[in-house]
Amino acid sequence: MKYTQFASLLVLPCLLALSSCDKKQPAEQSKAGTPQQTAAAEPDWCAEHGVPESICTRCNKKLIAEFKKKGDWCKEHDLPESQCILCNPELKEKFEAMKPKEGK
Numbered sequence: 001m002k003y004t005q006f007a008s009l010l011v012l013p014c015l016l017a018l019s020s021c022d023k024k025q026p027a028e029q030s031k032a033g034t035p036q037q038t039a040a041a042e043p044d045w046c047a048e049h050g051v052p053e054s055i056c057t058r059c060n061k062k063l064i065a066e067f068k069k070k071g072d073w074c075k076e077h078d079l080p081e082s083q084c085i086l087c088n089p090e091l092k093e094k095f096e097a098m099k100p101k102e103g104k
């Protein structure tokens with residue numbers, strides 16, 4: 001009996017806090033969604049693997065399931081087909097073009 005009263009007392013202020021929080025800190029939410037990504041100032045590029053960091057499955061293993069779900073996966077090379085330069089040599093040029101230039 002007491003517990004339910006206590007719970008409803010807790011829930012109400014929580015909901016109020018949540019809705020006001022929403023407006024104040026939208027950044028907090030996006031951060032939680034992409035924990036691997038850091039400062040926005042950094043270019044989206046993984047120099048180690050030659051692909052944009054945001055789609056680098058070797059740095060962010062969570063992405064693997066997403067690519068597999070889409071059917072974009074090269075089992076042979078353990079890479080998304082859309083990033084597999086070994087199967088698709090023309091991709092090399094594409095990623096080369098995406099690569100941020102060092103020094104202006």
Ligand SMILES: [Zn+2]
Pocket residue numbers: 046048049050053056057058059
């Ligand atoms: Zn990487």
Ligand SMILES: [Zn+2]
Pocket residue numbers: 074076077084086087088
């Ligand atoms: Zn391949």
